Amino acid sequence: MTIAVVGLGAMGLGIAQVYAQAGHKVRATDQVAAARETARARLEAALAPRVAKGSLSAAEAAETVARLEVVEDIARLGPCDLAIEAVAEVLAVKQAVFAALQEVMPNAVLATNTSSLSVGTISVGLTRPNQLLGLHFFNPAPAMRLVELIPHATTSPQALTLARQLTEAAGKVVIQAPDRPGFIVNRCARPYYGEALAMLEERRNAVEIDAAMLAAGYRLGPFALIDLIGADINLAATEGLSAAMNHHPRYHVFAALKAQVASGALGQKAGKGFISGPIEPRENAEISLRIESTLVNEAAWLLPEGGVTAEGIDTAMRLGLNFPLGPFAALQQHGAAKVVAMLNDLEAKAPATLKTRYIAAPMLKESSRPS
Ligand SMILES: NC(=O)c1ccc[n+]([C@@H]2O[C@H](COP(=O)([O-])OP(=O)(O)OC[C@H]3O[C@@H](n4cnc5c(N)ncnc54)[C@H](O)[C@@H]3O)[C@@H](O)[C@H]2O)c1
Incomplete structure (x- = not known):
């Protein structure tokens, strides 16, 4: 499967790591050039302590980094199966990101990592709101086992199943949470x-x-x-x-x-x-x-x-x-x-x-x- 990640800050890079470690190809982008340019080096640095400890081989670490491809903007992400945004916690910014993602990958399941916005509100204005759900990771994403999975009123069961299966297979415990303030x-x-x-x-x-x-x-x-x-x-x-x-x-x-x-x-x-x-x-x-x-x-x-x-x-x-x-x-x-x-x-x-x-x-x- 191919996973898209938009936003390569603390959460986005950690989320990219989770799916790359699970063997998926990850295509990611950020609006800030420095965030894009440093992403692979930051991922390498995040894996280094595990290589030093012997819990991850140098070859596995290199393969994980190689699975992360950073592109210049959303238009260049190409078709993906699941796209997760971890951009600024601002409703209009997230809505614009999803509108652009739906153009580029009309069939992808779309996930927001918001911690305080309503998933249903983010879905307003999307052409296919039933493809949107919340995947709320905790910080640091690679270390924290929990992910809250949040459907809104019209999220499709197929979208929920795909997001759950991919995330569980990446080693997370996925708990469904209501689209209410603070989730669980x-x-x-x-x-x-x-x-x-x-x-x-x-x-x-x-x-x-x-x-x-x-x-x-x-x-x-x-x-x-x-x-x-x-x-x-x-x-x-x-x-x-x-x-x-x-x-x-x-x-x-x-x-x-x-x-x-x-x-x-x-x-x-x-x-x-x-x-x-x-x-x-x-x-x-x-x-x-x-x-x-x-x-x-x-x-x-x-x-x-x-x-x-x-x-x-x-x-x-x-x-x-x-x-x-x-x-x-x-x-x-x-x-x-x-x-x-x-x-x-x-x-x-x-x-x-x-x-x-x-x-x-x-x-x-x-x-x-x-x-
Ligand atoms: N930090 C946490 O503990 C935590 C935990 C769970 C959820 N979250 C949520 O995750 C999201 C990201 O948080 P973070 O802590 O990683 O923030 P951050 O500031 O570290 O990273 C955000 C990144 O998104 C990029 N960005 C902003 N707008 C963009 C756009 N329109 N297109 C592309 N890139 C864009 C920024 O350049 C930045 O690199 C927020 O919604 C936040 O609420 C954060």
Whole structure:
């Protein structure tokens, strides 16, 4: 099969690598000459550590690089089976890219790597909108196993099957997600950060909160994770989702996060963040149950909206965020009664700005009732 990739930035190059490693011919382009000219050298550099470690032979690495052909513009991509765009996160830019792709490869399945735009909205104006779907890779694409597969209202089953098969054969775990803000992972992850920030604003300590989540089996506490992602990136994602969800308090943008961004302590890239130095895990059931209860609640609100399964949500959260367990596994572990009691308690004590944040999803209330 031949795969087209448009945009050779961080994501596009990683996506090109995924399919080239799986043996496909990849034809790629970028509007910036420097991105095109450096693409093959960057791919070679990305493979070099694996060659040095002995997990990839020099010949295999060279073959992978040889499978990537960089062309000057979309018109020169020629016919391909699947085309993935990883260009700027701007609706008009993505729509123009797909309109051009449909001219060049009328039969190709088209995929967007958008993280925050609606796939259905991107499809508006295309001559064959049923060929478009979302393939949401995580960063870095070659290392992260999860890919969210997002149909919009008229995506054809054939397009979905082709995108799924090619991506699974390239070693990814493909989970279908609804075309709703944040898909699965970016939406269901919000409480991990938000509830930690709520506790920080209640004068709890960031180290104590992170230590509790480490003791509960999480690889990184919420604040160490914000430091890794960058507080500015985390704030932008939170604000985007909050706006898309009509500013519901479940997606509240906490002042503590805004203040952190304003202070410049953005995390690892700034050399200072919420956390400095390693943290020893320290059990604190009140903190971990509180954060896990809000994670469970978000997933329980999402599930009945459709287009996703409880298993799919759990797998996506484990693979997309390296969580030790998904929200429905956490629900099983704690039991609905305990989770709902925690949420009710939080709702009762919530300040005015957060009222309704903790209202338990109907399916949780239902299963917490004594039978
Ligand atoms: N970075 C992440 O963590 C991440 C994760 C998942 C999804 N995404 C999404 O992937 C997409 C790309 O993100 P990125 O981080 O790789 O960005 P990036 O800025 O690193 O790369 C974007 C590339 O696209 C090129 N480009 C822009 N407009 C173009 C056009 N019209 N035609 C051809 N090339 C064009 C740019 O020159 C640039 O090289 C965005 O939609 C983003 O939301 C990013």
